[in-house]
Amino acid sequence: MTHGFSDDAVLIRRCQQGDRAAFDDLVRRHERRAYQYAFRLTSNPEEAADIVADAFIRIYNALQNFRSQSAFTTWMYRILTNCYLDLRKKEKNRQTVSLDAAVQTDGSEVERQIEDEGAGPAQEVEKMAREQAVQDAIQRLPEYQRAMLVMYHVEMLSYEQIAESLDLPLGTVKSRLNRARLSLRDLLAGNEELFQLD
C-alpha cells in the first residue's frame, strides 16, 4: 500500500505540473475501484459511470490544491460520495423501475423471476438470492447510511478512513454505521432465510 501511495504521489506531482498523460494514468489506476464503489451505491451502471466521470472531472479541477496529506483514495472516496449525493438530490423525484427491484405480490416482496437456464446448484441460487435481498435492502437505506456501509463492508475502509473521507468525527462514523446496520436488520427482518447460518 505504501508503494501505491508513493506511486500516486508521483503521478499527482506530474499532474500538478500540467502533465495530462499523468492524469490519464491516475484515472486508469483508480477507475475500477471508483466504479465498483459507485455501482454499489446506485446499482445502476449508467449512473455509476456518470458519477465516476464527474468525480474525476472534479479531481482534475481540484488537483492543484491537493497536498497529499491524506491518501489520494481517501480524497477520491469523498469526491465520489459527494457526486453520488449531488446526483441523488437532482433526481429525488425521478422514479425508475430496475429489473433488480423487488415487486410486490400478495403483500410480500419477491424478486422478479428471471429465467436462468444456467442456474447452478440450489445452494448457489439461494446464496445469490440472499445477496440480492441484502443489496436491495441497502438500496432502501438513506444515501448517507448506504455510503457508509459500502465504504466499510465492501470497500474495506477503516472507521478512521471513513471519518477522513466524509469529514466526520470518528465517534459519529461509528454510531451512524451502527444505526445503518440496525436499519438494515429492520429492513431484512422477516426474511427467515437470511438469518439462517450458512
Added chain:
Amino acid sequence: MNAQKAREFFSAYHDGTLDRALRQSFERRLKADAELEAEYREFEAVMRRLDALKNVSVDVPADLHERISAKLDKHIYESKRKATSGLGAWWKSLVLGGAACAFLVVAILAVNSFGDERVSTAGTPVVTQPPVLVEENGSLRLQFELPKRAQQTTLVVRDAISGSVLSETVLAPGAELDRPITNGGDDPALMSLEFGDGNKILVAVPGRRQAPETSGTGALTDYALALASRFKVFVRIDAINPAEKATWTFDGTDPMATKATSGDQIVSLSRVRGSLYKISL
C-alpha cells in the same frame, strides 16, 4: 443497561471494542432478554451478509476509461472556450478583499440602481461601471451589472480542495440576490466562485483561528491561505498556475502582508508572466 442502550453497542460488541465493564453489562442484558438476544443474532447474520458482499463481483464496463476521458476532454474544451468569451473581460479587474468578518455577499443590482447609468443613443444599455466592492456592516458585497441582453448565469461556490458544491445560485439581470459564503471552520478555506460563463475566481477565506505561523513555503494557494489566516483577509488568487512555488515571511518586508495590514479592503495575490504583484482599489 436497557435494551435501547444495548442496541447502540451492537457494533462495538461485535468488533470486540467494548471495555470489560460495558461488555459484561451488555452480556448480562442479552442473557436476561431473549428478544434482545434474538435481535443481536440477527444483527450478526446481517454483518456476515454485509461482509460477504465484497466477494460479489461488479462488472466494470469495458469502455469506462473512454467514457471518463471523453467527458473530461469535453469539460476542458468547454472551459477553454468559455474563457475566451462571455463576461470574461469584466472579471479580470475584479478583486476581493475582506475585513475581520468572514462573510462574502453577492448582490446583483438592477442597471437603474447605479447613479450614473448611461444608455447608448441607440437605446441599448451598456455596462455603466466596473464591478464594485462595498463593505457594509462588516460584510462584503460584490456588485455588478449584466447587460440586459445577457442570459442569466449561475454562480457556483465550491470548496476548491474537495470539489464539493457549497452553494449554487442563478443570477439574473435586474434581480437582487444576497448569499453569504461563510467559512465556519477554524482553518482558512479555499473557495472557487464559478460563473456560468466559465469564469472562475479562486479565493482564500479566513477561518475562526488566526494562524501563528509567520513564514512558510508552498504553492501560491498556500501563500494565500497563510495570508488569509494570519491577517483575517480574503485573498483572491489570480495566477495562471496557482500551484507555482512561493516563499513568504511576514516580517514587515512582505509586500502582501503590508497590504493586508494597511487597512486596504482589497488583497489580491497575482502572478502574471513571472512577476508577483498586487492590485488594490
